Amino acid sequence: MAHRCARLCGVTALGGSMTRCVLATLLLLALPVPAWPQSAPARPVAEDPEITAALALVEARLETERIRRKIPGLSAAVVYDQQILWSKGFGFADVERRIPATPRTIYRVASITKLFTATMLMQLRDAGKVGLEDPVTRYVPELQLRSRFADSPPITLLQLATHTSGLSREAPMDYWRTLRFPAVEAMVAALTQDGERIFPPYREWKYSNVGYAILGLALSRAAGQPYFDYVEQNILRPLGMHDSGFQPTAGLATGYALPEGDAPPKPVFQPDYGGYGPATSLYTHVEDIAKFISLQFRDGPVGGNQILRGSSLREMHAAHWIQPDWQSGWGIGFRITRIGSYTAIGHGGGIQGFRTDVSLIPALKLGVAVFTNTNSDPDELTAMVLELLGPVVERAQQRSRPAPPPAPAEWRHYLGVYRTDFGSRVRIRLHEHRLEMVPAEEPAATPVVLTAIAPHQFRMQGGWASGEVLRFEVDSQGQVTGVWIGAYPARKEALPE
Incomplete structure (x- = not known):
């Protein structure tokens, strides 16, 4: 019977003690949790015993999935409002040197970088330096795209940020074969000479890496400052993301190709992504990215670590594109999905040897980051964590509210x-x-x-x-x-x- 339960819980790869721990946790979560008596003081959400039990299950499930998916190293963090509820590393940041993964292991987070570019856009908009509906050619006049469509208005900054411009995914160049990535100006020249608009705006949603590279170029020109310098000075440092940046640093995990069969993982070449900096070049760890997640749950005017006012954050989270099946959409920088009964926002990143994901439920002020050093599917893991924790946090929030006074x-x-x-x-x-x-x-x-x-x-x-x-x-x-x-x-x- 215990063997069957372990199989159902997905913990067969774990040792006996871990299996018993997970089974006990599952039994605890399965029991009805009574409301706190009205005479008891309200308990903070982070101290709720059901959350403690659920986090133990999250830890076991992530390690199980890491082993099953043959992920060399994985780091994860769970955020509630302005605090990290839990963070942990699993496996190895470097297999050959047996360096364990920790919550402070640095990963290349690839396209999660786009969230910081979108944040820069909103900061400059709020400062009056750009408008969301500004044509990108106001800042990058050398971009002149052919279009076979009669109704093809200029590409705007908002369209680039929401992937609704109809721009191709990449520039018409061979950099994904050579892994020698040119400057963004060369990409713009190639698009002008050999590219075209794939769709008119808002006909189809089309993810575009080169679109974000061009957006970063436009914003850096509007700011009068190089992109990397601007993001470090106006986003990373004010948020306290002191271990994050755009160059490899100590503590960087080794990126691996996904192992085949029983073969050991093999390190993969890490190129310089050149002009794709605004689309894919951030290095960070889960405890630093937790500070960016917490930003999404704050409100109020700009000041200190409130680098963007609450109304602008909500504007980024709002749907600017809904897919035809109404199951997902896109905000300004953020993907939008449904996880259980909740609306979740986030972004993933995938690059040679690294796959990463952040996902959060703004209504619950709950977020999770999962970073891996191979070509895995961390978006499935963040969804798994939020599916498990969402109802638990919602119940804990209800219990944390003080009992109402007697009705007059x-x-x-x-x-x-x-x-x-x-x-x-x-x-x-x-x-x-x-x-x-x-x-x-x-x-x-x-x-x-x-x-x-x-x-x-x-x-x-x-x-x-x-x-x-x-x-x-x-x-x-x-x-x-x-x-x-x-x-x-x-x-x-x-x-x-």
Whole structure:
């Protein structure tokens, strides 16, 4: 039976003690977790015992997958809001020298670099130095692309950032064969001479490495500063990413080709990617990238480590392109997917000997980074971690909220059924010391939660009027006669039950 359970849990590659640990963790996660009693103080989310148990399972699952997928080395970190909940290295950063992977092992994160280029775009936009709808030729006038389409407006900075410009994936050059990558200016010249627009803008989503290289060139010209210098001074250093940069450094993992059969992994050549710097050249580790993940969960004006205002971050996270199957999309720099019932954003990176991924659920302030030193599929691993942790964190957040105080006695006057002029009926009810609104005929529907903000006024949370104010009407005798649901009136129809 234990053997069968281990197989079902995906831990057959582990030793007996690890298997027993994982099985015990699974049993703990399977048990219902009661809400904390109202008399108990609220427990911080990071200290919730269910999260502790889930992180033990994450650790075991990642090591199992590393072994199964023959990944030489793997580093991972889980972020909740402004703190690292957990980080660990698995296997070896260098197999030959038996150097273990750690949370501070440096990896080439390849296209995750594009998130930093997109952040630079938003910083310069907020500073008034560029506009998202500016044509790229305003900054790179030498780029002149042929187009076979009658309706082919100029390529904009926003289109480059969202991969909607119709630009080819690469420049028409042989650098992926020779692994000698030219300067971006040479790529622009090759596109002008031999390239063309593959699609008109917004016809199809088409990932473009050369598009991000050109975006980086345009932004560096707008900033009056080399791309690498700008990102280091305005993004990496203010965030405290002091081990990150654009040159190989001590602690860099060795990149390997994915092993075949039982053969040992073989190191692969690491080229200089030349003009692809803004698309693929960042070196970092999971504990440094955690600081960039935490940035995505902050709000407020620019200052200190708040390198981009909250509204601009939300603009980056918002969907600017939805795929025809409505299963995924793209923001400004960020991919957008569904993981379970949650919307997740992130980016992956793949380059000779390295595959990396970051993924986060903004609504939960939960993120994960998985870096590997071979051609693996870390996006599958980040999705696995978020699928496991998402519901756990959501339950922990619910338990961390202090119990609401007893409802004021006068709230009983609000209870009852109200009919709108459209004929629909809603019920105002009291549940666990809070007021709620549901359709009168659907008591099991997800309620709109009402939070008091002033006498007879409540902020609505949930439903079509979420964020608006619900206001009760009271006559001269103090009797509740109706309610305004946002801009829509409803009269009281029945006495409280």
